[in-house]
Amino acid sequence: GAVVSQHPSWVICKSGTSVKIECRSLDFQATTMFWYRQFPKQSLMLMATSNEGSKATYEQGVEKDKFLINHASLTLSTLTVTSAHPEDSSFYICSANQGWLVTEAFFGQGTRLTVV
Amino acid sequence: AQTVTQSQPEMSVQEAETVTLSCTYDTSESDYYLFWYKQPPSRQMILVIRQEAYKQQNATENRFSVNFQKAAKSFSLKISDSQLGDAAMYFCAYRSRDSGYALNFGKGTSLLVTP
Numbered sequence: 001g002a003v004v005s006q007h008p009s010w011v012i013c014k015s016g017t018s019v020k021i022e023c024r025s026l027d028f029q030a031t032t033m034f035w036y037r038q039f040p041k042q043s044l045m046l047m048a049t050s051n052e053g054s055k056a057t058y059e060q061g062v063e064k065d066k067f068l069i070n071h072a073s074l075t076l077s078t079l080t081v082t083s084a085h086p087e088d089s090s091f092y093i094c095s096a097n098q099g100w101l102v103t104e105a106f107f108g109q110g111t112r113l114t115v116v
Numbered sequence: 117a118q119t120v121t122q123s124q125p126e127m128s129v130q131e132a133e134t135v136t137l138s139c140t141y142d143t144s145e146s147d148y149y150l151f152w153y154k155q156p157p158s159r160q161m162i163l164v165i166r167q168e169a170y171k172q173q174n175a176t177e178n179r180f181s182v183n184f185q186k187a188a189k190s191f192s193l194k195i196s197d198s199q200l201g202d203a204a205m206y207f208c209a210y211r212s213r214d215s216g217y218a219l220n221f222g223k224g225t226s227l228l229v230t231p
Binding site: 032034036038042043044045046049057091093095097102103104105107109110 | 149151158159160161163166168207211216217218219220221222223224
Protein backbone atom coordinates (compact mmCIF):
# COMPACT_ATOMS: atom_id res chain seq x y z
CA GLY A 1 0.00 0.00 0.00
CA ALA A 2 0.88 3.66 -0.28
CA VAL A 3 3.26 4.92 2.39
CA VAL A 4 3.49 8.37 3.90
CA SER A 5 6.49 9.17 6.04
CA GLN A 6 6.36 12.05 8.51
CA HIS A 7 9.45 13.38 10.20
CA PRO A 8 10.32 13.99 12.96
CA SER A 9 8.19 11.75 15.15
CA TRP A 10 8.68 14.05 18.08
CA VAL A 11 10.42 17.35 18.66
CA ILE A 12 11.02 19.66 21.59
CA CYS A 13 11.76 23.27 20.88
CA LYS A 14 12.14 26.48 22.83
CA SER A 15 9.55 29.23 22.76
CA GLY A 16 10.16 31.66 19.95
CA THR A 17 11.96 29.24 17.68
CA SER A 18 10.65 27.62 14.51
CA VAL A 19 10.28 23.96 13.75
CA LYS A 20 9.72 22.23 10.43
CA ILE A 21 7.77 19.01 9.97
CA GLU A 22 8.09 17.03 6.76
CA CYS A 23 5.50 14.81 5.13
CA ARG A 24 6.66 12.60 2.27
CA SER A 25 4.78 10.21 0.05
CA LEU A 26 7.31 7.44 -0.55
CA ASP A 27 5.81 5.45 -3.39
CA PHE A 28 3.17 7.64 -4.99
CA GLN A 29 2.54 11.15 -6.13
CA ALA A 30 0.48 13.18 -3.72
CA THR A 31 -1.43 15.86 -5.54
CA THR A 32 -3.06 16.98 -2.32
CA MET A 33 -1.86 16.75 1.25
CA PHE A 34 -3.68 17.70 4.41
CA TRP A 35 -2.40 18.83 7.79
CA TYR A 36 -4.30 18.06 10.96
CA ARG A 37 -3.75 18.93 14.60
CA GLN A 38 -4.84 16.75 17.47
CA PHE A 39 -4.87 17.87 21.09
CA PRO A 40 -4.83 15.24 23.85
CA LYS A 41 -7.99 13.17 24.00
CA GLN A 42 -9.52 15.12 21.14
CA SER A 43 -10.23 14.53 17.51
CA LEU A 44 -8.23 15.51 14.46
CA MET A 45 -8.90 19.03 13.28
CA LEU A 46 -8.05 20.08 9.76
CA MET A 47 -5.57 22.93 9.65
CA ALA A 48 -4.94 23.32 5.95
CA THR A 49 -5.07 21.72 2.54
CA SER A 50 -1.91 21.74 0.52
CA ASN A 51 -1.85 21.38 -3.26
CA GLU A 52 1.37 20.89 -5.14
CA GLY A 53 2.63 24.08 -6.70
CA SER A 54 0.02 26.37 -5.20
CA LYS A 55 -0.68 28.16 -1.94
CA ALA A 56 -2.20 26.21 0.88
CA THR A 57 -5.81 26.73 1.88
CA TYR A 58 -6.14 27.33 5.59
CA GLU A 59 -9.14 26.58 7.76
CA GLN A 60 -10.82 29.37 9.63
CA GLY A 61 -8.95 30.26 12.77
CA VAL A 62 -5.60 28.85 11.64
CA GLU A 63 -2.93 31.54 11.35
CA LYS A 64 -1.24 31.12 8.01
CA ASP A 65 1.72 33.26 9.08
CA LYS A 66 2.34 31.00 12.05
CA PHE A 67 1.82 27.70 10.28
CA LEU A 68 3.66 27.92 6.99
CA ILE A 69 2.90 25.17 4.54
CA ASN A 70 4.92 24.44 1.44
CA HIS A 71 4.10 21.75 -1.12
CA ALA A 72 6.90 22.22 -3.59
CA SER A 73 6.83 18.75 -5.11
CA LEU A 74 4.42 15.90 -5.63
CA THR A 75 6.05 13.93 -2.84
CA LEU A 76 6.80 16.49 -0.15
CA SER A 77 4.82 18.93 1.95
CA THR A 78 6.27 20.77 4.92
CA LEU A 79 4.66 22.48 7.88
CA THR A 80 6.73 25.08 9.67
CA VAL A 81 5.56 26.31 13.03
CA THR A 82 7.07 29.76 13.38
CA SER A 83 7.76 31.56 16.64
CA ALA A 84 6.41 28.59 18.53
CA HIS A 85 4.65 29.04 21.86
CA PRO A 86 3.69 26.44 24.46
CA GLU A 87 0.08 26.53 23.27
CA ASP A 88 1.31 25.23 19.89
CA SER A 89 2.29 22.00 21.62
CA SER A 90 0.20 19.32 19.99
CA PHE A 91 0.21 16.26 17.76
CA TYR A 92 0.42 17.14 14.07
CA ILE A 93 -0.56 14.59 11.41
CA CYS A 94 -0.38 14.78 7.66
CA SER A 95 -2.32 12.77 5.15
CA ALA A 96 -2.05 12.47 1.40
CA ASN A 97 -4.26 11.58 -1.50
CA GLN A 98 -2.78 9.28 -4.09
CA GLY A 99 -3.26 11.24 -7.27
CA TRP A 100 -6.98 11.81 -7.71
CA LEU A 101 -7.94 8.69 -5.77
CA VAL A 102 -10.24 9.74 -2.95
CA THR A 103 -11.41 6.41 -1.60
CA GLU A 104 -8.60 6.35 0.93
CA ALA A 105 -6.35 8.81 2.72
CA PHE A 106 -2.83 7.79 3.67
CA PHE A 107 -1.52 9.09 6.97
CA GLY A 108 1.91 9.87 8.26
CA GLN A 109 2.94 8.65 11.70
CA GLY A 110 2.40 12.06 13.23
CA THR A 111 4.69 14.49 15.03
CA ARG A 112 4.46 15.28 18.70
CA LEU A 113 5.56 18.88 19.19
CA THR A 114 6.41 20.15 22.65
CA VAL A 115 7.28 23.81 23.06
CA VAL A 116 9.05 24.69 26.30
CA ALA B 117 -20.51 22.47 6.43
CA GLN B 118 -20.68 18.79 7.11
CA THR B 119 -20.72 17.57 10.70
CA VAL B 120 -19.93 14.14 12.04
CA THR B 121 -21.32 13.12 15.41
CA GLN B 122 -20.18 10.27 17.59
CA SER B 123 -22.38 10.23 20.66
CA GLN B 124 -20.49 7.55 22.59
CA PRO B 125 -17.30 8.93 24.16
CA GLU B 126 -16.50 5.50 25.63
CA MET B 127 -17.63 1.96 25.03
CA SER B 128 -16.67 -1.29 26.65
CA VAL B 129 -16.93 -4.83 25.33
CA GLN B 130 -15.88 -8.21 26.56
CA GLU B 131 -13.47 -10.24 24.53
CA ALA B 132 -15.22 -12.35 21.87
CA GLU B 133 -18.40 -10.29 22.15
CA THR B 134 -19.86 -7.86 19.64
CA VAL B 135 -20.00 -4.10 19.95
CA THR B 136 -21.52 -1.38 17.80
CA LEU B 137 -20.17 2.15 17.58
CA SER B 138 -22.53 4.86 16.41
CA CYS B 139 -21.97 7.69 13.96
CA THR B 140 -24.31 10.16 12.34
CA TYR B 141 -23.48 12.87 9.88
CA ASP B 142 -25.07 15.84 8.29
CA THR B 143 -24.68 16.69 4.63
CA SER B 144 -26.62 17.99 1.68
CA GLU B 145 -24.49 16.14 -0.82
CA SER B 146 -25.39 12.87 -2.49
CA ASP B 147 -21.88 11.73 -3.35
CA TYR B 148 -19.46 11.23 -0.48
CA TYR B 149 -17.33 8.72 1.38
CA LEU B 150 -17.51 7.50 4.94
CA PHE B 151 -14.75 5.90 6.95
CA TRP B 152 -13.97 4.38 10.28
CA TYR B 153 -10.42 4.90 11.50
CA LYS B 154 -8.73 3.26 14.44
CA GLN B 155 -6.14 5.16 16.44
CA PRO B 156 -4.20 2.99 18.92
CA PRO B 157 -1.90 4.48 21.58
CA SER B 158 0.82 4.84 18.93
CA ARG B 159 -1.54 7.43 17.35
CA GLN B 160 -1.03 6.01 13.87
CA MET B 161 -4.29 6.32 11.95
CA ILE B 162 -5.43 2.95 10.63
CA LEU B 163 -8.25 2.58 8.14
CA VAL B 164 -10.77 0.05 9.41
CA ILE B 165 -13.46 0.24 6.76
CA ARG B 166 -14.88 2.60 4.15
CA GLN B 167 -18.20 3.07 2.44
CA GLU B 168 -19.01 4.89 -0.77
CA ALA B 169 -22.36 6.63 -0.49
CA TYR B 170 -23.53 5.45 -3.89
CA LYS B 171 -23.18 1.82 -2.84
CA GLN B 172 -26.24 0.35 -1.18
CA GLN B 173 -24.46 -2.71 0.08
CA ASN B 174 -22.91 -2.36 3.51
CA ALA B 175 -19.13 -2.70 3.57
CA THR B 176 -17.53 -5.62 5.40
CA GLU B 177 -13.93 -6.29 6.31
CA ASN B 178 -13.48 -9.53 8.21
CA ARG B 179 -14.79 -8.91 11.76
CA PHE B 180 -15.75 -5.32 10.94
CA SER B 181 -18.95 -4.33 9.22
CA VAL B 182 -21.02 -1.21 8.87
CA ASN B 183 -24.69 -0.41 8.89
CA PHE B 184 -25.03 2.41 6.40
CA GLN B 185 -28.42 4.10 6.41
CA LYS B 186 -28.14 6.87 3.84
CA ALA B 187 -31.58 8.37 4.39
CA ALA B 188 -31.03 8.49 8.13
CA LYS B 189 -27.43 9.66 7.65
CA SER B 190 -26.21 6.97 9.96
CA PHE B 191 -23.02 4.94 9.69
CA SER B 192 -22.43 2.55 12.57
CA LEU B 193 -19.52 0.16 12.98
CA LYS B 194 -19.99 -3.37 14.27
CA ILE B 195 -17.02 -5.25 15.62
CA SER B 196 -17.62 -8.96 15.99
CA ASP B 197 -15.58 -11.38 18.08
CA SER B 198 -13.81 -8.49 19.79
CA GLN B 199 -10.14 -8.92 20.51
CA LEU B 200 -7.86 -7.21 23.01
CA GLY B 201 -6.06 -5.58 20.08
CA ASP B 202 -9.25 -3.81 19.08
CA ALA B 203 -8.90 -1.48 22.05
CA ALA B 204 -8.30 2.00 20.66
CA MET B 205 -9.93 5.28 19.72
CA TYR B 206 -12.29 4.94 16.80
CA PHE B 207 -13.08 7.90 14.60
CA CYS B 208 -15.88 8.17 12.10
CA ALA B 209 -14.96 10.39 9.16
CA TYR B 210 -16.58 11.94 6.10
CA ARG B 211 -15.11 13.29 2.93
CA SER B 212 -16.55 14.78 -0.23
CA ARG B 213 -15.74 17.10 -3.09
CA ASP B 214 -17.38 19.97 -1.24
CA SER B 215 -14.77 19.70 1.50
CA GLY B 216 -11.92 19.39 -0.97
CA TYR B 217 -11.74 15.75 0.02
CA ALA B 218 -10.36 16.60 3.44
CA LEU B 219 -11.51 14.25 6.15
CA ASN B 220 -14.00 15.60 8.64
CA PHE B 221 -13.78 13.59 11.85
CA GLY B 222 -16.17 12.90 14.66
CA LYS B 223 -14.98 13.33 18.25
CA GLY B 224 -14.16 9.69 18.59
CA THR B 225 -15.17 6.71 20.72
CA SER B 226 -12.72 5.11 23.08
CA LEU B 227 -13.19 1.34 22.99
CA LEU B 228 -12.12 -0.75 25.95
CA VAL B 229 -11.91 -4.51 25.53
CA THR B 230 -11.98 -6.55 28.72
CA PRO B 231 -10.75 -10.14 29.03
